[in-house]
Amino acid sequence: MDLMFQxxxxxADFYGRARRTEYWLFFLFRVLLxxxxxxxxIAVMATTGGFEEGPTNDAASAAGGIVILLGGLTYLALILPxxxxxxxxxxxxxxxxxxxxxxxxxxxGFVLFIFSLLDGTAGPNIYGPNPRGGExxxxxxxx
Numbered sequence: 001m002d003l004m005f006q007x008x009x010x011x012a013d014f015y016g017r018a019r020r021t022e023y024w025l026f027f028l029f030r031v032l033l034x035x036x037x038x039x040x041x042i043a044v045m046a047t048t049g050g051f052e053e054g055p056t057n058d059a060a061s062a063a064g065g066i067v068i069l070l071g072g073l074t075y076l077a078l079i080l081p082x083x084x085x086x087x088x089x090x091x092x093x094x095x096x097x098x099x100x101x102x103x104x105x106x107x108x109g110f111v112l113f114i115f116s117l118l119d120g121t122a123g124p125n126i127y128g129p130n131p132r133g134g135e136x137x138x139x140x141x142x143x
Contacts, residue, residue, distance in 0.1 A: 007084065041064060
């Protein structure tokens with residue numbers, strides 16, 4: 001559970017490495033958060049009569065608009081930690097963080113998805129130590 005919120009604690013930290021678990025738990029957190037916004041939106045619209053036919057209901061429009069606004073602001077607030085954890089995930093696979101720009105081209109999101117599934121580099125790499133810890137040293141192997 002701690003790894004789920006670690007990208008929020010490292011809000012704009014583009015240095016170091018992120019485990020697959022950290023990346024995918026943060027993804028799950030975002031999915032659950034926006035699913036909750038969807039459920040709240042549907043509940044608000046259902047209770048205020050926003051789904052009924054006829055003239056528009058001002059209360060339903062206002063309440064639905066507030067939920068959509070809060071969801072949009074939450075989305076904007078999570079862009080930077082999402083970008084940072086993606087860059088750190090690429091670093092874990094010993095790739096440059098600039099590869100995140102592949103997501104801007106067609107099918108680039110699929111390539112980033114594949115990169116996010118790759119196992120991290122065993123041991124330290126140029127981006128830092130292994131986030132899993134437990135580095136095996138020669139002394140511990142032969143002890």
